[in-house]
C-alpha cells in the first residue's frame with residue numbers, strides 16, 4: 001500500500017541558523033576557561049616551550065578527560081595551538097605575550113579575579129535591580145578594601161594587570177616634557193605613575209589613594225626601581241583637600257566608578273588643585289557617543305554595575321563634565337592610548 005509522505009517542511013518556516021545568538025549564550029565559557037587556565041598555571045607551564053599534553057596534564061594534577069575538555073576549548077579559542085591534534089601543545093603568540101605571569105604584558109592578574117568575581121547572570125540581575133554596588137553585598141567596595149587589606153591587595157593587583165599596557169601607551173602618546181609633577185588621583189597600584197616616571201625621567205608622580213592602598217603602590221614602585229620618583233599620599237579624594245600645585249592631574253578609571261555629578265566634583269577639585277596651565281588627564285575605556293560600542297567597553301560596563309555606582313562614559317559625556325568643571329572646551333582633546341583605552345585631556349587656563 002502506498003503511503004503519502006508528509007510535505008517537506010519549508011526551511012524558512014523554522015529558523016535554524018541560531019549561531020549568532022547561540023554564540024552570545026556560550027561566550028561566558030571563554031572567560032571561565034581562560035581564568036581557569038591562569039589559575040592552574042597552564043600558560044606559565046607552556047611558557048618555556050611546547051609540552052606533551054599527557055605530561056602537562058599530569059604535572060597540573062588533572063585527569064585526562066577534564067584536561068582534554070579544557071584544552072579543546074582553549075584551542076578553539078586560539079589561545080593554545082597544536083600541530084598534531086592536541087598531543088603536543090604550545091601557546092598562541094598573544095597568549096605567550098599576555099597570559100604568562102611575570103612577562104611585561106601580563107593580563108592574567110585581571111583574568112584571575114574572574115574566579116572569585118565572575119559576572120554571573122544572577123549577579124547581573126541582582127545588580128540591575130539594586131542599582132548600587134553589590135560585589136561585596138551591602139558594603140561599599142572601598143570600605144570593604146579598607147576593612148580587609150587582602151581584598152584590597154587582590155583588587156589592586158587586578159587593576160595593575162589591566163592598567164599596565166594602557167599606562168605604557170599613555171606615557172608614549174602624551175608629551176610629558178615640562179611636566180615636573182603628576183598627581184595620580186585614585187592611582188591604585190601606581191601603574192600609570194610608574195609608566196610615566198619610567199618614560200619621562202624628569203617627571204615625579206604622586207599616587208593619591210586610600211590608606212590601605214598606598215603601601216601597595218609603594219611596593220609596586222619599589223619593585224619597578226622608581227621609589228625615588230613615585231611616592232604616595234593617603235587621603236580621601238572626596239572628603240579631603242588635594243595636594244596642590246601639580247603640573248598634571250590624572251584620573252584613570254576613577255570617573256567610571258561614580259555617577260557623573262560626583263565625577264564633576266572631582267573634576268572641579270582637579271581644576272582647583274592644578275597649577276595654572278596645568279594638564280588634566282582622564283583615562284578610561286570610553287563607549288561610543290552613539291552607544292553602539294566598542295563591544296568590549298559596552299560589556300565591561302556591566303561589571304561597573306556590579307562593582308560600582310558608575311558606568312563607562314562616552315567622550316561627549318566627559319567633555320561636558322570637564323567643560324562644566326572650569327576647563328575651556330577648546331583645550332579638550334581625546335588621545336587613544338592602547339587597545340580599548342583613551343585619555344581625554346584638558347588644560348587649565350594660565
Ligand SMILES: C[S@@+](CC[C@H](N)C(=O)[O-])C[C@H]1O[C@@H](n2cnc3c(N)ncnc32)[C@H](O)[C@@H]1O
Nearest residue numbers: 142159163186187188209210235236237252253
Ligand atoms: C578602578 S581603581 C583605579 C586605579 C588606577 N587609577 C588605575 O587606573 O589602575 C579606583 C581606585 O580609586 C581608589 N579610591 C576609591 N575611593 C577613593 C577615595 N575616596 N579616595 C581616594 N582613592 C579612592 C581605589 O582605592 C582604587 O585604587
